Amino acid sequence: xxxxxxxxxxxxxxQIGAIYVMIALGLTLIFGTLGVVNFAHGxxxxxxxxxxxxxxxxxxxxxxxxVVPVLLFVIGIAIERVLIRFFYNRPAVDQILVTFxxxxxxxxxxxxxxxxxxxxxxxxxxxxxxxxxxxxYYPPWRLVIVxxxxxxxxxxxxxxxxxxxxxxxxxGMRDPEMLGYLGIDVPKRFTFVFxxxxxxAGIAGVIGGPITGVTPDIGMAVLVPSFLVVVIGGMGSLxxxxxxxxxxxxxxxxxxxxxxxxxxxxxxLVAAVVLLWRPRGLLGARGVME
Amino acid sequence: xxxxxxxxxxxxxxxxxxxxxxxxxGLPWFLTAIGGYSELATPIVLWGIFALGFDILIGxxxxxxxxxxxxxxxxxxxxGLMLLRVTDGFIPAVLVGTxxxxxxxxxxxxLTLRRRGIYFSILTLAFAEMFYYAALSPxxxxxxxxxxLTGIPPADLCGIAMKGEAIYYVIAVTAFIGIYVARRIMxxxxxxxxxxxxxxxTRVASTGIDTRRYKLxxxxxxxxxxxxxxxxxxxxxTYVPTDALHWTTSGQVVMMAVxxxxxxxxxxxxxxxxxxxxxxxxSGVTAQWLLIQGLIFMGFVIFLPGGVVDAGRRLALLLSxxxxxxxxxxxxxxxxxxxQAE
Numbered sequence: 067x068x069x070x071x072x073x074x075x076x077x078x079x080x081q082i083g084a085i086y087v088m089i090a091l092g093l094t095l096i097f098g099t100l101g102v103v104n105f106a107h108g109x110x111x112x113x114x115x116x117x118x119x120x121x122x123x124x125x126x127x128x129x130x131x132x133v134v135p136v137l138l139f140v141i142g143i144a145i146e147r148v149l150i151r152f153f154y155n156r157p158a159v160d161q162i163l164v165t166f167x168x169x170x171x172x173x174x175x176x177x178x179x180x181x182x183x184x185x186x187x188x189x190x191x192x193x194x195x196x197x198x199x200x201x202x203y204y205p206p207w208r209l210v211i212v213x214x215x216x217x218x219x220x221x222x223x224x225x226x227x228x229x230x231x232x233x234x235x236x237x238g239m240r241d242p243e244m245l246g247y248l249g250i251d252v253p254k255r256f257t258f259v260f261x262x263x264x265x266x267a268g269i270a271g272v273i274g275g276p277i278t279g280v281t282p283d284i285g286m287a288v289l290v291p292s293f294l295v296v297v298i299g300g301m302g303s304l305x306x307x308x309x310x311x312x313x314x315x316x317x318x319x320x321x322x323x324x325x326x327x328x329x330x331x332x333x334x335l336v337a338a339v340v341l342l343w344r345p346r347g348l349l350g351a352r353g354v355m356e
Numbered sequence: 357x358x359x360x361x362x363x364x365x366x367x368x369x370x371x372x373x374x375x376x377x378x379x380x381x382g383l384p385w386f387l388t389a390i391g392g393y394s395e396l397a398t399p400i401v402l403w404g405i406f407a408l409g410f411d412i413l414i415g416x417x418x419x420x421x422x423x424x425x426x427x428x429x430x431x432x433x434x435x436g437l438m439l440l441r442v443t444d445g446f447i448p449a450v451l452v453g454t455x456x457x458x459x460x461x462x463x464x465x466x467l468t469l470r471r472r473g474i475y476f477s478i479l480t481l482a483f484a485e486m487f488y489y490a491a492l493s494p495x496x497x498x499x500x501x502x503x504x505l506t507g508i509p510p511a512d513l514c515g516i517a518m519k520g521e522a523i524y525y526v527i528a529v530t531a532f533i534g535i536y537v538a539r540r541i542m543x544x545x546x547x548x549x550x551x552x553x554x555x556x557x558t559r560v561a562s563t564g565i566d567t568r569r570y571k572l573x574x575x576x577x578x579x580x581x582x583x584x585x586x587x588x589x590x591x592x593x594t595y596v597p598t599d600a601l602h603w604t605t606s607g608q609v610v611m612m613a614v615x616x617x618x619x620x621x622x623x624x625x626x627x628x629x630x631x632x633x634x635x636x637x638x639s640g641v642t643a644q645w646l647l648i649q650g651l652i653f654m655g656f657v658i659f660l661p662g663g664v665v666d667a668g669r670r671l672a673l674l675l676s677x678x679x680x681x682x683x684x685x686x687x688x689x690x691x692x693x694x695x696q697a698e
Contacts, residue, residue: 097474103474103477103478149658152658156661158474159414159418159420159477160657160661162420162474162477163420163610163614163653163657164654164657164658166422166607166610167611167650167653167654167657168654170607170646170649170650170653171647171650171651171654173650174644174646174647174650175647177646177647178643178644178647286603290481290482290485290603291482293478293481293482294478294482296478297471297475297478297479297482301474301475327493327494327496328494330489330490330492330493330494331486331489331490331494334482334483334485334486335486337482337483338467338483341467341470341471341479342467342470345470345471
């Protein structure tokens, strides 16, 4: 195996990891602030992919890229207002059950509307022909995914680090109760954070759809690895989610070189090793959800 | 020595188990009477065993597993492979299937119980998916990959081929024993500790009890029930679909348990009956049965987290309070399981 081949494979790992990262960031953001594990997060990704397909068919890709995340933001806010809000004071098991139920309902709703088959959600014309990137030819769409993810992670970092709202969100991830005592309207921020998580899932769906395929089952299929990303990174740790997302993405892509049938199960093996060695996750803080 | 209290509890237990026996024998006729068909009784009792074992975990310890498809599915595949390649004996196939479920739950439990609460649900979901993908591709020559395990010969129990009515009664007897064992576990000091863990794990741990070992044991017991039910389903269907390992199977048993009523043992079995009966009746009318099931499930989680059993209990309470205060005990028996009403 030569070096160029290896670097192409590493790049693919980066792209696989990028989608995990974007879903995991939303999951961990919602979990860290609201304390709710959103089993419907994969379904939000799936809706993003479906809307991406439908809107790009009607108006072209650029409109879809802008409109879909905005729509998902609105959908996220609606879900928080109508459903999740009433579960903050219920046991964690109920929160999981209701989001799981929501995931099923959304999945079957999409199956009803669009049918169960994989929809031909293609990339834009300019992204079809592989381009020469110095180490070999590579599909540009995958580069777009990596680029968008870097931009999203950067924007999220700046937002959380340098805005007043970001400060409140970070404080909420540490201690939501104290935040309430300080006179901050916590429920209002919760709504926004849930919307933000849904928006991230929407971005992942609209750019990841052409790679993952657009079927009702895709939601759960991306949710499971993203859960592992969150757990391996450390529950509630945003840098941890980025780090472990990349780790799992590279593990998947490098396992192709070593033993192809193992690609589907490699992430579970990595996760098992990390959990045995460090149950808290790579960057998990002591005392968070122990 | 038989004290009056002990005699009373023996009598009550005897009455409950007699009612269970009558219900199991009468189920095929009952289903025909309410517009189903009698063969539906077999999957209902199969899933009932699965849901019963699941309730020992979630109902007693409060741990919500999304990975029980692994034990059901591995049990199915193991029993199917036994029948296909080793022997056509019913008992060895089911024993091996159950054992595989037990071993798998021990491994998975050891790994996932390192973390509490939310982590546990996520990790069981994830690691169960590992078995699904392993069956699909790397273990293809054993599992038949996408096609599932096909062409399993009918099993043989003392010269009787296990199909049709014969297998229903074998499964019903298994369910009867399963219910008896589960009730014994529930009443034992061991079951008491499990329920104490559900209400306050920290406090139990501070009395010097190693809660993780108790939780692991509960997990393995429920894995045994799942493996047993899974192997019986392989014998019954003479086919193991890959879906046996898919998360939808875990989701199905979760929904049955919640719709029926978690923590009541009989509730999840009733839930299995309701879900499978409705699936059978409604899937003939509409193609969107799964959507309806999801909505029903959400409705229960939002408005009636105690499930059908809790609804029955509340109704009984309401009826006993409303009309005349004379008839309290009679109204109590309206509840689905009198022994649980305490």
